Amino acid sequence: MADHHEHHAPTGWRRWLLSTNHKDIGSLYLWFSFAMFLVGGLLAMVIRAELMYPGMQVVDPDFFNQMTTTHGLIMVFGAVMPAFVGLANWMIPLMIGAPDMALPRMNNWSFWILPFAFAILIGSVLMSAFGPGNPPAPNFGWTFYAPLSTTYGPASTDFFILSVHLMGISSIMGAINVIVTVMNMRAPGMTMMKMPLFVWTWLITAFLLIAVMPVLAGAVTMMLTDRHFGTSFFDAAGGGDPVLFQHIFWFFGHPEVYIMILPAFGVVSAIIPTFARKPLFGYASMVYATASIALLSFVVWAHHMFTVGMPLAGMLFFMYMTMLISVPTGVKVFNWVATMWRGSLTFELPMKWAIAFVILFTIGGLSGLMLSITPVDFQYHDSYFVVAHFHYVLVSGAIFSMFAAVYYWLPKWTGVMYDKFWGEVHFWSSLISVNLLFFPMHFVGLAGMPRRYADYALQFADYNWWISIGAFWFGISQLFLLWVLIKACFLKKGEKATDEVWEGADGLEWTVPSPAPFHTFDTPPVVK
């Protein structure tokens, strides 16, 4: 049918630069995010090399601060978010039986903005490392609290502001595209409550993005006018308020952390039923839990700010609301466990990653519950305990779910199975090293080591050595993934993948050939 009005697939640079095809744009996003993951990881290696021993031995403390800032920004905006957008581009049309994303040209734009945004940011780091006179790159933490970032920010802060604006524009365009696609382009018969959970989690994530990215844009615009146009939004000396900055930042920042984890919930909710050969337990409650987490995320921002000095009633409100998030999150974890319960489990790589996700994300969630208790949070806040907490959620949570997704859908994307041997090496090596890397951070945090420290007192020395060993090991482990991807995507070497790939797989994406053809679903499938 489709062949009668054939679209010739574009080739060469046009295929990528001018792409309007959701699969190609998805691949661009995924490769871009993997490149950023390696760059951000490299910056983390500088941090860990410095912290391996007490004393300053590798970099200047100011360069250390530039590393913590850009590591955070690149990982959040360059690695995790584009990775999920890439996954959404690839999978949402396939999952809902649509021919493409609803707004393909905007899709092209939303991707191609990103390389420019990050070239600006990374450019300031390169200038700092190699430039004449070494003008510092952004050096105020990924949270860029005023007045450190406004009154005392280096000249490169303007690059940073422009870069954040571009990332925000890209995210909003991507989110609009997801919403329009999901609302309008579902195959006949696919009601909302029949959509795969991954589509649900992305739909909710997209609403979160549209709600909060403008808040971030507002914050950086106020910074810009504070820096250059004589306003004093965040300067107490001019009648402004540095705490206002934190309220605005975290009103964006807290939903942002759910933007980085909700699609992960969707991925895991697709993988566990496949390898348990049993439908997802509690589909409806999973949808409601996701929505409640998203709604609650708007009323808990100040739990990042318990130490700024809030009225008692404010602290109590934010403590209770934060504690409440553990209820829907717990429902999700229990549902995954119940999906596995009395299933017929096999442990292919995607399932291994998914189980590791559930266990390690739960550790991060439980330390999050500890952090919600305000009086104790005074002790944990801004210590390595917090660093341990959010890396368990973001690395062994969000990023592990991405790995699970890549191994799960790679055969569908490329038509060949991944290299099982190096995939296994990647999994076990990452699993052991990620725990060596982040678990001891709980201990140094509780013992009293503040975060973002370029040097530390001697009682923290032993754990920091182990943490650095874990960090280098985890960094090297990712090169195994690079090899697995090169082999499957470019060399096309590996066992030929069937259409269904996995025995227990369910969903429209498994009804089309592997690799998925350039255009799928020109005639929509009918969902019963």
Place this chain on the structure above:
Amino acid sequence: MQSTLFHRAATLLTTLMLSGVAAADWTERSDLNLRPGVTAVSQDVYDLHMIILGIVTLIGVLVFALIMWSVFAHRKEKNPVPAKFHENVVLEVVWTVIPFFILIGMAIPATRVLINMEDTSDSALTVKVTGSQWRWHYEYLAYEDDNDINVGFFSDLATPPEVWQRPILSGGLFPVGSYQERVGQERVPLTRDNEDVFNYMIEVDNRLVIPAGQKVRFLITADDVIHSFWVPDFGWKKDAIPGFVNEAWTLVPEEQAGRIFRGQCAELCGRLHAFMPIEVEVKSQEDFAEWLAEQQAAAADGPDMTPFASVDEAMEMGKPIYDRACAMCHGAQGQGQGMFPSFQQSALMVDADRKQENIDILLRGRGAMPAFRAQLSPKEIAAVVTYQRNAFGNETGDLIQPDDVQN
């Protein structure tokens, strides 16, 4: 069956809670756990921490045990035909409602402790703590009946820069030898037995001194960026924010007089964020009153304005001040680094017409350079300027006298 399981869980939970309470002793300084701290509040916080840690550990162990059970018992070889169930309303309601009650159980003690922590009324001593890049300023405002004490001083990192600061990559990427060798043999980790030794990175030149057995209220603020005042043994931290005054309090029991508690700045505040530690010395009330009287007497004398006899005398006084207050940014050899200008043969330092400008920059600050008017006496500023203009190969022979330094 169910009741035994419940009883076991209850026993385990109780044991965990009690072990937390029993361990709530400041002498314990675990490598693995929160410090119980030294005050009643810090021990409440520690107990709360142990209770919550117990609950989350229990939940975690339960969830992981279920997963592991599935992984072993429900693998395909053992269970080739999967069950079909995918819903159970009762179960789903149960695991929504039970966590709710657990949360209420946590929220009640947490609320009680928090309310107590926020009550700063009826304090005997009020100390204003100001964070600056990168040192702490302590001002004693009121003690018992005296509401106008007017004693203040700055507190700087005492570890000399040459101990921690190394030019980039000198000594190789991974230096050989233990950290004790590189940061100094006499510096050993902080433990219960040697808490008063000279400690790498957590030692200061002027300690904050407070009385034991009396409630001390801290007014916390900053004069440039946001810092955070954190002494883990007191059980709280509070941000120091420019334009705001935050409050917090502590009451160290009387039997702890003579002890020293250490903390560090906990909010990213720029280049030397890791280098502004806090040392609090707790004195008995008599010793404290005596110490305070000495400080007041010294403050009442006014600054020493006697002129220097020679350039050498001024340089001798100026060098240690330079090393403490200036070398962190401008380098021990005045070589400058990054945005901080070099002093070696710089026009400002060697041009005789710019002496007054040099003094003014120290007094009032300029750009990222802080004002030292409040931190250094006129004589000290004269000494530092003299040192700058004669060290680092400048050798101008300029001698600045205290009288040249006019606010």
